[in-house]
Structure formats: C-alpha cells, structure tokens
Amino acid sequence: MKRTIELLKENNLLRVIDDEVDIDLEMAHIAYVEVKQEDSRALLFTHPVSKKLNKKFDMPVLMNVFGSYEATRLIFEKEPDEIAQTIEKLLHMKPPSGFMGKLEMLKELFELKNIFTKRVNSKAPCQEVVKEEINLFDLPILKTWSGDGGAFITMGQVYTQSLDGEKQNLGMYRLQVYDKNRLGMHWQIHKDGAHFFKEYKEAGKKMPVSIAIGGDPLYIWCGQAPMPNGMFELLLYGLIKEKNAILVKSKTNPIYVPTDSDIVIEGWVDPSCEEIERPFGDHTGYYTLKEPYPVMDVTCITTKKKPIYQATVVGKPPLEDKYMGWATERIFLPLLKTTTxxxxxxxxxxxxxxxxxxxxxxxxxxxxxxxxxxxxxxxxxxxxxxxxxxxxxxxxxxxxxxxxxxxxxxxxxxxxxxxxxxxxxxxxxxxxxxxxxxxxxxxxxxxxxxxxxxxxxxxxxxxxxxxxxxxxxxxxxxxxxxxxxxxxxxxxxxxxxxxxxxxxxxxxxxxxxxxxxxxxxxxxxxxxxxxxxxxxxxxxxxxxxxxxxxxxxxxxxxxxxxxxxxxxEWPEDTDCDKTVLEDLIKRKLIKNNKELLKNYYV
Ligand SMILES: Cc1cc2nc3c(=O)[nH]c(=O)nc-3n(C[C@H](O)[C@H](O)[C@H](O)COP(=O)(O)O)c2cc1C
Missing domain, CATH: 3.40.1670.10 (UbiD C-terminal domain-like)
Structure with missing residues (x-):
C-alpha cells in the first residue's frame, strides 16, 4: 500500500488532502467529483474525522486508487492487454516440438509456479497490532450517500472457504456496519461467497469469514474479477504480478489473508440469522432495494502498525469502477472467446x-x-x-x-x-x-x-x-x-x-x-x-x-x-447532498465546475 502511494505520488496521480474531512458524506462526495474529472487523481485524506461520533482518526483514508487508466496500469505493472495475451497463450498451449520447444515450454511452466498462493506461519505485518477492543467505529468507515442506512465498508476483500476447506474465494462485497462488532455480508445470490454460505447453512454450521482492507490494491481488482466458480482469485494475482500472494492464517478462524493487508476483520457468520440490509447507493446510480443478507459477528481486528484504510464510492458513472471494469474486460476477452x-x-x-x-x-x-x-x-x-x-x-x-x-x-x-x-x-x-x-x-x-x-x-x-x-x-x-x-x-x-x-x-x-x-x-x-x-x-x-x-x-x-x-419498490437516484456539496466547494475541496456537475447529474 505504501509503495502504491509512493508510485502514485511520483506519477502525479495522488492528491493529498490534509484538511479535516468528515467520513460522513464529505469524503465520498469529494472522491465522487474527483474521479469524474479528466485529470482525476487518487485521494489520500490524512485527517479523517467524524462529527457525528465526535472522533478524529489517526488512520488515513485512500480513495480512487484505480481513478484513471494510468493509475490502473501502475497497479497492474503492465497493460491489461499484455495479461490477456499471457492467458491466451496458456489456453492454447501446444505440445512442444524439438528440444528448444521443450525448453521454452519448461520455462513457461516454471513461471506458472508463481500463480499459487503461499502460506506462512511467521508474524505478518497485517497482525502487528491486535485490537484489544473490537469496535468497528474506531475505523474511518464511510457513509457515502445521504440515503444510506449507515456506514459501509466499500473496498473490503472478503475471504471465504468452502465447507470442506478445499476451495477458497476472494470476493469484493460491500459490508454494512450494523454495530461495533456486526457486519452485513452483501454477497449477492449468484456469487461464490453466497454459494459457500449455502453449504454452511445446509450443514447448520457457522461460516468463517475474514475481511482484508488495503495491502496491494491488485487484491481488490482480483476480488471483483469474474473468475469461474471454484477458482481462487489470488491465482490471478500471481499470474499478473509474477509472484505468489503470501497469506497468513487469521487469528480466530481458519481463513488465510494476504500478509500485507492493512486491516483484517475476522469473524463468523451464523447462517441461521439474516437481517434486512439498510439502503445503499449502488454502482447503478440508484439505491439498492431492501433484501435480507447474512451477518458476521466480528471476533478479532488486526492491523499493521500504521494502517491505511481504503474506500471507494459507487454511484452514477463515471467512477473508479470504470477503470477496474476496463481492466476486467480486456483480461477476460480470451476466456470469453473459449465459448464464443x-x-x-x-x-x-x-x-x-x-x-x-x-x-x-x-x-x-x-x-x-x-x-x-x-x-x-x-x-x-x-x-x-x-x-x-x-x-x-x-x-x-x-x-x-x-x-x-x-x-x-x-x-x-x-x-x-x-x-x-x-x-x-x-x-x-x-x-x-x-x-x-x-x-x-x-x-x-x-x-x-x-x-x-x-x-x-x-x-x-x-x-x-x-x-x-x-x-x-x-x-x-x-x-x-x-x-x-x-x-x-x-x-x-x-x-x-x-x-x-x-x-x-x-x-x-x-x-x-x-x-x-x-x-x-x-x-x-x-x-x-x-x-x-x-x-x-x-x-x-x-x-x-x-x-x-x-x-x-x-x-x-x-x-x-x-x-x-x-x-x-422503484429506487431513488443517488444524488449528492446539496448542502454538503456547496460547503465542500466553499472550502475549496471540490472545484466549482458547474458544467461537470451538470453533465454527470451530480
Ligand atoms: C466497487 C465494487 C463493489 C461491488 N460490490 C459488490 C457487492 O456488494 N456484492 C456483490 O455480490 N458483488 C459486488 N461487486 C461485484 C463482485 O465483486 C464481483 O461480481 C465478483 O466477481 C464476485 O466474486 P465471486 O463470484 O467470487 O463472489 C462489486 C464490484 C465492484 C467493482
């Protein structure tokens, strides 16, 4: 995460905001407008506050890390098309002919060893600090829209495993903070997290879940990548970065998470209990309709010594997911071609x-x-x-x-x-x-x-x-x-x-x-x-x-x-709160670009 921030800085792709900015709407509104600009940059808020909770956080908040094509390329360390070519080559591997052909193939196969995750037992950076008290409100978790039913973790990497522990999954799902130790799991019915959940529900067993925040931003992209059911998304990490993702076991459940995560929230989901998720302004640009979702009881929170909290805002386009989606579209073309x-x-x-x-x-x-x-x-x-x-x-x-x-x-x-x-x-x-x-x-x-x-x-x-x-x-x-x-x-x-x-x-x-x-x-x-x-x-x-x-x-x-x-119930559009917007413009945290605000229905 620190390397990414340095890299963004060196490439003039980071705006550091040292003013006190509220996690309640203000931060999300600034990020929302920023990423719609032509020269959009990632944002590092160094002084997050919550007026509602009367709190100042010592943890900076990073937003819009995928906020441009350039930033996305930096995170991938290569062009998405290049990754697509590698996948295409793997899909069409032919038996080698001749000695040189065999050597070449051996080299390619040897490189594939990087795609598998590695597990370590040593003390991991993400577990440097084990929080004595579990209180999700100690994290600068944002409320992004005025109609939202509270604060949501929006860039959480949700790690789960199948009931028999054979399959692992990383999915990017938003998570509502219900109270200081309970989180809503918005894995939609078609997603792998929900498939695993069904297994636990049928077996009447609690499901272990760990949520990592931060670390290498590529984990986030992997979490949203539409990998086939049963394939661990971190294989993609290894393929792209040409190095293994290094994982460590969570403290209070059997789930493995990347050692370089900034924050890890561990817990268990009781399949017998679901709650109606409160409203959330979603990436369609509308609020989500009410549906019941499972709830996780948090059993432990660990962090790096100096963690950085990562968040995004979803709503009317264009937003950060434009650039994540672009990379996904390019990289998945060869896989799509296998059926068409x-x-x-x-x-x-x-x-x-x-x-x-x-x-x-x-x-x-x-x-x-x-x-x-x-x-x-x-x-x-x-x-x-x-x-x-x-x-x-x-x-x-x-x-x-x-x-x-x-x-x-x-x-x-x-x-x-x-x-x-x-x-x-x-x-x-x-x-x-x-x-x-x-x-x-x-x-x-x-x-x-x-x-x-x-x-x-x-x-x-x-x-x-x-x-x-x-x-x-x-x-x-x-x-x-x-x-x-x-x-x-x-x-x-x-x-x-x-x-x-x-x-x-x-x-x-x-x-x-x-x-x-x-x-x-x-x-x-x-x-x-x-x-x-x-x-x-x-x-x-x-x-x-x-x-x-x-x-x-x-x-x-x-x-x-x-x-x-x-x-x-027909949902409302996600619109910025006009008072908050005007105040941020007055404080010069948002440019008063009337045309841009009008063009994108801000
Ligand atoms: C910014 C962003 C937010 C997302 N939020 C959710 C979510 O809350 N729930 C969900 O099921 N999918 C969400 N997705 C889509 C999933 O991450 C995506 O479908 C992923 O492939 C799911 O992985 P899985 O099939 O392994 O579960 C989100 C994607 C992005 C880019």
Missing part, C-alpha cells in the same frame, strides 16, 4: 454500468450466428447478467469509437434483427419485474438487411410542436442519429399515464419517427447522451418496456409504478 470462438472484441461501457450494456464484435459465419452468441453470453458466468447486447460484424468501426459504432448499429436495427428473451439479471437490477430475473434484449447488427424508406425527418422544434400538440405531456425532445436508418427520438415526458398509450397515439406521425425513447422530463436532459444511455439501460425491462412494430419502435425508460404493472 468467433468473437473479435467486446466493450462494456461504464455508463451501461457493465451488466446493462455490451457491444460485441464478431466474425459472423452463418445465419443465426449472432443469436447463438446472445444465448452463449446469457449462459456464461457473470456475463449472463447482461441485459442489452449488440452484436456487430467484423467490418464495424472500433467498438470504443462510440459515435461511429452507434451509426453502424442504427443502420442495422430492425424488428427482425431483435431478440427479446428473459433470464438471469444482476441482483441490483431494479427494472425487472422480479428480483434477479427479467427481460433481455439482443440486437443482431451483423448484416445490413435494413432497407426501409428513409423517414421524413423534421427539425427538433418543428417535431416538438407537432408531437406536443397531440400529447401535452411531452416537454422536451431531441432527435439523434437522423442521418442513419434508425433516428432515435428522445422524448422528455411528464408522465401521468402508461407510456404505451402515448406510443400508440404518436403512431400517426410514423413517417417522422422510427425509434422513440421516453424518459422522465424532470430527471433527464434529452441533450445529454452519456447520461441518457445510463438511464435507459438501467430503467428498462426488455420484455415489458420495448414496443415493437415494423418501422416504429418504442422504449419506455421512465420510472415505473403500480400503474405500469410494476410491483416492486
């Missing part, structure tokens, strides 16, 4: 919050090939959470060239090329009618078979006058991609009735419209495509909210309620 061999590349844009949107480039070889890929994606590990997938052919522009790729897609959208299905959803998805299960959209843009006559495209002003004279709830409008075969008309609406009715009423203007996207007027800027993508892919369930007719498609991306047949 003609896949060329893919992107999960951060404003699609990863699981809500994927763009994939493939070499389409036969009819239905893209649809085959859709089913494959929806059936593979955490890729199965993806709600909306667009497949383009090998002649498409670069996937990260969002303007050109969206033109390409718009020229290939037709009802025939759309597949609406259903399946597993991320536990955080709020739009689906049921928790963890809902609609999926796949669009096959691999062939250019869209030959509809061009629409009669009007200027925004004229179109707005025409449509709003028919439907008075229409308050704003912008027509995108009018040079393509599928212009996208985004309509801001003051919703008073189901959108389907409005879609039907606007059908008489079919000559001027092809794809209509409805959003709530008061929550969205129709001229802000980055945030519109975020909103639309978050807010729709493909089965319920997409209306398909030849040459006339509607998407209802408004918030839903019982009137729309939605029976769950």
């Amino acid at each position: 061999p003609d896949l060329i590349d893919y992107r999960m844009p951060e404003n699609g919050v990863f699981h809500n949107l994927i763009l994939a480039k493939m070499k389409s070889c036969y009819p239905g090939h893209a649809k085959q890929f859709m089913h494959a994606f929806w059936g593979v590990g955490q890729m199965s959470f993806v709600k909306h997938a667009f497949f383009v052919n090998e002649d498409a522009p670069e996937l990260e060239n969002y303007e050109d790729i969206s033109d390409y897609i718009c020229d290939r959208v037709s009802v025939e090329n759309i597949l609406i299905s259903e399946g597993v959803c991320d536990a955080l998805d709020h739009a689906s009618p049921n928790a963890c299960y809902g609609g999926k959209l796949g669009v096959d843009c691999t062939h250019d078979n869209v030959r509809y006559p061009k629409k009669n495209i009007l200027e925004d002003k004229e179109l707005f006058a025409k449509l709003s004279s028919k439907v008075s709830e229409i308050k704003s409008l912008h027509h995108y991609k009018t040079h393509t075969k599928t212009p996208i008309c985004v309509i801001g609406i003051k919703k008073e009735r189901p959108i389907k009715e409005i879609y039907e009423e606007l059908k008489e203007f079919k000559d001027n419209l092809k794809l209509l996207v409805f959003v709530d007027f008061d929550k969205n800027d129709v001229h802000n495509p980055y945030m519109l993508v975020w909103r639309v892919v978050n807010n729709i369930d493909a089965k319920r909210d997409i209306f398909l007719e030849t040459e006339y498609i509607g998407i209802d991306a408004t918030n839903k309620s019982e009137k729309d047949g939605y029976e769950r």
